[in-house]
Amino acid sequence: MKFRVHFFRHINPLFKTLGYSFFLILCTACSTLYSTNTPQSAIDDVKYQPVLEKWRKKVSAYKDLELKFTASAVLVSPEMEDSYRLRMLEIQGNQEQVDSKIILNKDTISVVVDLFTRSESYLDLDDKRFWNINLIINGKTINPLSVNRYRKPELLTPYFPKGSVWSRFYVVVFKLPVEILNGRNAKDLFELNEAKSQMPLGQDRTIIFSMNSSEAQAQFSWELSLIN
Structure with missing residues (x-):
């Protein structure tokens, strides 16, 4: 016993x-079931990278052959949002960490910005003393609803490339005025037939995002008629 x-x-x-x-x-x-089949770098993802590059614009400025300023801007279109959601699903197995500020809402659109400047003060894109930010649609200038800095860039780097270890991520959200929406929602701006019906005859379909300061001026544009 x-x-x-x-x-x-x-x-x-x-x-x-x-x-x-x-x-x-x-x-x-x-x-690891999802991450083993999906590249950790957005640039290496053959499905995601073409969509990212379609909606991502980049500018750089040099002084005496030294990099002074560099920034990239990703306009979150319906196509970009769908790819962002799908890649998150493939990497994590769920979409629990989808940022509501990034995705399109009924009357808001957003731009994901990666910013680097040699002047530390100008890294604060959310400081109105240094930066003037706006979006131009149909010739109308729209000021940001919010400029949100990402304190944990690792949450975005699998989906939006980071220019350098010193750069900062921001999500800039714009609330579209009634006269632009005209009873529709933000996603309709990216639909060819819907957008044509909202714009005067002969007017181009360009969305312009600009960031201006005494340090640098940057302008990013998306000609939707060429993208669709």
């Missing part, structure tokens, strides 16, 4: 250890 008790005392911890090890292996396999 004593032998049986001692035997089970020794064998139970063994089974617990084996079971725990198996559980860890299983969990690790589950957590």
